[in-house]
Amino acid sequence: MERQPDESAADRARPGRRGAWAALRPLVLRLHFYAGVFVAPFILVAAVSGLLYVWTPQIEQAVYAEQLYVEPDGAPLALHEQVRVARSELPGAELDAVRPATGDRDSTRVLFDLPGLAESHRMTVFVDPYGGEVLGTMQTYGTSGALPARTWVDMLHRNLHLGDAGRLYSELAASWLWAVALGGAALWVSASLRRRRSARRLLVPGAGAPPGRSRSVSVHGATGLWLLAGLLFLSATGMTWSQYAGANITELRERLAWSTPSVSAGTPNATPGVDAGIDTVLASARDAGLDGLVEVSVPRDPAAPYTVTQIDRSWPSSVDAASVAADTGEVVDVVRFADYPLMAKLSRWGIDAHMGVLFGVPNQLVLTALALGLVAVIVWGYRMWWQRRPTRTHALGVGRPYPRGAFRALSWPWRVAVAAVLAAIGWAVPLLGVSLLAFLAVDRVVGRRAGRPPRAAGGNPVSAGAAGAPATGSRPV
Known part of the structure; x- marks a missing residue:
């Protein structure tokens, strides 16, 4: 059975001897463990509901x-x-x-x-x-x-039908997915390089691993590595819909002028109240090149123009928009997708690909493979946790966390750097930051309780040696 390396705090405290990763690896390992145990259920629900949503266009066409x-x-x-x-x-x-x-x-x-x-x-x-x-x-x-069936699945994926409060689940999943995926990939690749595994053992799930936990680690790590790019994509695009991280993303796009341009709807009609008719408006928009699927928005203000927008999200994207004067039926403004800023185009393509509509069935098949692979990685992750349990003393127990003290074992410059990076991430992705603080608080409480010596019947503390275990490993992350 493959063992996790037993690195002492002294080893972890000397990054110069084995490199920066040797110092950071125990911390990444422990954070990956906590995130995997406590956040994976949210990611699992998002993966399953997202998998169902991917195929709702076909369901919709059959039902309606x-x-x-x-x-x-x-x-x-x-x-x-x-x-x-x-x-x-x-x-x-x-x-x-x-x-x-x-x-x-x-x-x-x-x-x-x-x-x-x-x-x-x-x-x-x-x-x-x-x-x-x-x-x-x-x-x-x-x-x-x-339509209603697709909307129901969409809301299940978005907020579990719990309204704005339920959106915290999907934001938590999207906020942690990239961090868990990157950390897991780094751990798997570094372990493979350290043990000089072949490319086949690095990339093929279960290849060359003996039965038991070693095979579970191989399946979990290699599958996660194959999924890495797709999971990062789903995490990034998923956060654009979120309440808190999404607001930061929107603000950043506005500051960098990456926002999606919109057609002018403020051009007043020369003769308010005169309406050339929706047929004339549509014909003018068609003449301006807005073919295919369109939506004609009817103005509420008699002096406002109609807005005609392409709504085909498949490739190539057709999202041009035109403003058409209601009184004359003339096109007064056009915004072409070809003129969008690059980041606005990437945002549009990313969201449509996340929804499975950009490339049609091939897009749906890729998302299906990603969702099923993610479910498998989560299941094998929990299996690894189960296989680490102390079976001889606690037959129904679960695996212990990885040893505490990883952060305190770092040198001061590394502590400052790690704290600064985590603070920046917590500001940009608030739900990740809040949940990380919760993990640290719980870990500190558990660590203090684990570090207390047991008491004899009379209430006097029993020494660590008498208790049969050294009083070590109780420090928090």
Whole structure:
């Protein structure tokens, strides 16, 4: 069975003798252990719910086929006629936008704002563009126009249906995922180099490892190494949706002028109250090059223009937007995706790839492999913990943590450097910082209790030697 190296505090305190990694490795090992034990359940839930979400487009198309698809029958009705039919279905509701049918078999979506709907939710009427029949009415969510089944899975992945409080779970998972993945990869590669493992044993899960914990370590480490780039990507893009780290990311993008440009919606009409009609507006946007899937946003202010936006998130991305004067139907402003700043493009592509829509089924297959691989790494990680338990004395116990004292064994310059880096990360990724402080607090309490000598029946302390174990290893990280 492969043993973890038993490094003394003196060894850890002499980084110059074996290099910086030799000094930092025990600290990384202990933090990786704590994060793996306590944060892995949140990451596991995110992986499983994310895996389910990846395939919701196909689920949606099957469940809601009657609302999404029609049989072509002659020439389609004018778009304003389809909107009139939808208005009669929801009298009194405020018209918000229209998503015209694109293909011959697609239905038209007419979207309304209703009091009491959650943020980014709209009531959508599905209309047959040929016969003008209403095919159904249901809530849709977000730019993707997610239908109820997809929305339910989305909210499960986002916040476990617990509202803003539930979003802390997904932010905690995304905040720690990159740190756990990087730390684990560094530990596995360094151990492989130190033991002079072959490339095959480094990269092939379980290769050359004897049964037992050594094989679990090999599967856990090699699989995690293969997943590293994908996990870092999921962590980075996942944090853009988070409450606290996401706010910092948004602020950084604004300061660096990386924000997504938007079309001007403040151009006043020459004759307020005059409306050229949604058909004219759509035709003007098509002439300006906004083909494919679009959403036509209806102005609330009589003096404001229409906004037409491409909503196809597949590759190549089609997210151009145009502002169209309501009175004349003329295009007054256009924002092209080709003119976006590079970082805004990368952000758009990253989010769409995270959702599995950028490259279609290949994108979904890659995300599926990532999710299943992550689940396997977590399961094998807990198996490693179980296999480290002291079976002879505690048959139902679990593995002990790695020895304390790693941070205090560092030289002062290294302590200052590590503290500064952790403080910076904690500021940028607040939930990681708060949870790390919680880990340290719990570890300190447990360390103090573990360091107390046991008491005899009369209440007098028993010496460490009499207790059968040295009073060492009780210092916190």
